[in-house]
Amino acid sequence: MTTFIAVLYIISFALFIYGLMGLTGPRTAVRGNWIAAVGMGLAVIATLLTPGMTNWLLIALGVGIGVAVGVPSARKVKMTAMPQMVALFNGVGGGAVALIAWVEFRTTEGYAHEPAYVAIASLFAAVVGSVSFWGSNIAFGKLQELISGRPITLGKLQQPVNALVLVAAIVFAVVIATGGSAELLMIGLLVAAGVLGVVVVLPIGGADMPVVISLLNALTGLSAAAMGLALDNTALIVAGMIVGASGSILTNLMAKAMNRSIPAIVAGGFGGGTTVTSGGSGEVRPVRSTSASDTAIQMAYANKVVVVPGYGMAVAQAQHVVREMAKLLEAKGITVAYAIHPVAGRMPGHMNVLLAEADVPYEQLKEMDEINSEFAQTDVALVIGANDVTNPAAETDPGSPIYGMPILKVNHSRSVIVLKRSMSSGFAGIDNELFYDAKTSMLFGDAKSSVGEIVEELKAL
Structure with missing residues (x-):
């Protein structure tokens, strides 16, 4: 029995490592999770077979409560x-x-x-x-x-x-x-x-x-x-x-x-609510707004569009309609890519998970180091709810709390369209200098509704 338990442990460890390897990309992540879960199942069985294991009723009760709470929570x-x-x-x-x-x-x-x-x-x-x-x-x-x-x-x-x-x-x-x-x-x-x-x-x-x-x-x-x-x-x-x-x-x-x-x-971190106006002067600066119709026209005549997703896209659950928009652009011969910042959203890989859920091809997901060199050749950068990770102040303002943070250099694109509900700050609680750039237009509203309107306009073109 001791040898059998040891063999089960060895197999489970191999499955842990192999499953972890699968988590390196959206295509293999689900399979990797299942493989690691099987490994954990074998580890649990091996532990329960250990000589001297008692209190089976208490163990079954604990497992039952865990399953009853965990499975519905994870699914819903x-x-x-x-x-x-x-x-x-x-x-x-x-x-x-x-x-x-x-x-x-x-x-x-x-x-x-x-x-x-x-x-x-x-x-x-x-x-x-x-x-x-x-x-x-x-x-x-x-x-x-x-x-x-x-x-x-x-x-x-x-x-x-x-x-x-x-x-x-x-x-x-x-x-x-x-x-x-x-x-x-x-x-x-x-x-x-x-x-x-x-x-x-x-x-x-x-x-x-x-x-x-x-x-x-x-x-x-x-x-x-x-x-x-x-x-x-x-x-x-x-x-x-x-x-x-x-x-x-x-x-x-x-x-x-x-x-x-x-x-x-x-x-002690920073951010969370209070807006710190750039330069500390508190002045109100003008921004240029746009419409779904103008946005659709601008993208329809582009050669390359880069979508920059952020937590705003997650909140609006806009990933599926964004994918629909990308398909329409691709049908017109336009190259579409997605710029992913390592800390966009509220957990590691948040944007990757959302876009994979919407069946966005993995090849179109570009990490920050890869996509930054491409913004200069990008006709339209469509920023959907991303804030601090696109803020040029990280490169230009030594007094900014995010100064030195690597960002997605969307301001190098020929034009930028930002989808946001309002001019509110991001997690860092500071103004985004990108909003006031002469190349930037703001499309205010719920991200899902705004992209849906863009989709309808693209269909009509």
Whole structure:
């Protein structure tokens, strides 16, 4: 039986890695998810076959509740709410690890007679898992707009409070590891770690939220790996390390895409609501508006059109009508491409997922580094709800909070048409200089309705 369990684990790990490879592109992402899910199923079976496994009724009850809550939630969630679901589900994973660490503390009477590495790994998992759970819940609240997206800070006291709560969690862990067995110590550790998760994420603004979700996901993976080490569970160790490593790499890549360091993000992000007018003068500057009819005519006589999607497209659920518009343009012999910024939307790959759902050919999705050199040859750049990722202030205004952030250089196109409901700012809370460019026209209104009108105009041409 031991050999059989080991073989199941090896197969499941191979499926984890192979499934992860499939997530590198929209075409293979669904298949990759299914492959990884099969691997997780085998890992669960192997764990349940482990000698000494008891409480089958409790296990079945837990699995049943999880399936009853998780499956309907995942099936019914709208694509616009996917970031919130990712944050929430990730938090549940961290919370589960923290609870397992608590159970391990209770069943071993404070890790009495356990090797030191078991106590250290379990306490690390408890701290990190609790931070991930509560931090993910705050991220969910911000994304769901239950909590303000603006940074919520304690001012000058923010960093001292963060440090104090962290020290408290470490002190509880040290006391437990050196022989403390009172359950209040473990409760204190979990509470301190939970408060740390809350006070760290609250000051982070909406502009940094994609990076925060990725970072919390990595933390959950690391806590699971540590708990696997404490429990001598190979599946937890390997799966946790895969999640922790991939999440850490992704977090670093996204931070670089925003020209922000991870410590700077954790220390307090920016954005979320208040508009900061360029230059601080507060003057009202004129913009040029256009109509769906003029937009359709302009694109119909173009050679190349680049669509730049953002969170506004996601909110309006406009991806399908955008695809319909692109087909009409392609039928007229016009080249259509989609410019994808790494942090457009509210989670990694948000725009890729939406456009793949609308059956946009993968070849038309162009990453930032690839498409930026093509804007100079682009006749029309159609910006749909993207804001900060197209703001030229990132290159021209040293005083801007997004200065140095790599952007999609749509302002290099021959003409730019921006679809927005209003002149409101993006997550960073600053004016977009693109709106006032002489080459830019604004088409105000709901993105789905506006593109639908453009489609009808294109059909009539």
